[in-house]
Amino acid sequence: MLSKIFEALYLKVLVNIIVKRATIVVYVELHSKKGAIDNVNAEFETITPNEKMIDFINSYVKESPYYYISILDYASIQGALPTCDKHRIPYYTDLSDSEYKCYNNSWIYYTSKTQLYEIEKTYKSIGIDFIFSPFVILADFFKDKIIGKIALYALVQEGYVSIAVFQQGELLYAEHLDMQANTEVEDILLTNDLSDDIDLDIDDGGIDLENIDVEDEGTELEDFGNIEDLDSMEDIDEFDDSKDVEEELLESVDTLEESTEGSFNEDYQRFSLIQTSISHYYKDERYKSQFLENMYIADAVGVSSDLKKYLEEEMFLNVYIRHTELDAEVCELAKEELGLL
């Protein structure tokens, strides 16, 4: 009772931390009983909390004993599964070394325990109160959309893409894609491939067309070949008509950034990861795969129009991009946790 009175007297300070590729964004919102009264954000050129960042956080934290520090989970090993049944989980993956939570008794999101402890250890100096999964952010951000028809949803962060397929609020498939890890793998593969090619060229004195593996390229087409919905052009026209008018209007207002060389590479990488993941979704029998018609992207980095173009042209998706501020979204979740909404 006494603590409730004190809680009502003090401001609530919500500190939200987003770890990017080379920087950390700290968003602070001061919340009174009437609502948010002030907010401030700052970006620090570090990936682990340095003295400047700790001082910045402490300057706000000391204003009230009721402060809550939230962070968006940046673990590379994380994801979501389309079940809340403990006995069904091993059917999809082994979560013995993962921490998981059930979302609305419908699906679970998980993360590596080791990486969770690592985050807590890294931020030991200021302490962490909440760690949120990007999948929760995604579900929360598109809560008006996921209850509808089947669609692909993606949360694009710097270095990560979290994708999920929802149908009427039910998760069908999800994957957390680490661009950094993928880049490293691709670099290794590319290096190996190049050396192999050079060897071949030297040995054979020319390109042997018979050695070119065309099956890999064909698989993508095969993925779509089994879908009955693509059998007639009429259906495709129907898809065009069923485009989300509301999202189209939103998009027309938003100006997509001009593609630069850097963002082009990154967007292509994102596209590539999404394509591979969706291919995996269609192939894997464990998931209820259905043809994806629409895709909604929560853009936290400012993707170029190229990504949309790739997705639309290569995967025949109607792509809608909504800009999002991750720090504010994390703050919203923290408010939900504290019952401030």
Added chain:
Amino acid sequence: MKYSYIKPRKKTPFTPDVQLIVTFFSITIIMLLSTYAFLLFKDYSFVQNRRELISSRLDLEKSIEKMDDKIAYIKRQKALAEKIFTQNMVLKDSIENLFDLVPERITLSRAELLKNGLILYGITPSKDVYNFMLQAPLRSIFQKTYTSFYSQKNGWLRFVSTNYINEDEGEELDSED
């Protein structure tokens, strides 16, 4: 904990700064209250002492009055005792004088000292010896003197002399007692 992987740390309004301030104010308030309580106790104690002193003063005053009365009574007793002593001394002297008055020829067999008189029993060779040698001094002391004679075989006389002083003087002595 709806969405977060971890539980938030328990928040308390008692930060080290608040704890310091609360401790400081608590000590100050405790000291003020204890001082106030001490003063209240002292005040109560003083009032009690005052009441006790007033009551003891009243008791002392009463006892002083009693003692004054006793002193006055003792003074009166002393005065009376002195008077009696003086009288006794006078009486003693009188008796001594009386026995000195008795001549050698008269023998006293018995003497009774009364409150206001003297009865003498004795033997005298003759009435004349008695009248001249004993009755005369007795008359000078006692206002009333009565003598009876009884003759003996040997010719001597046995006498009983009853002597009284004035009754007024006797009553005066009684009232003083």
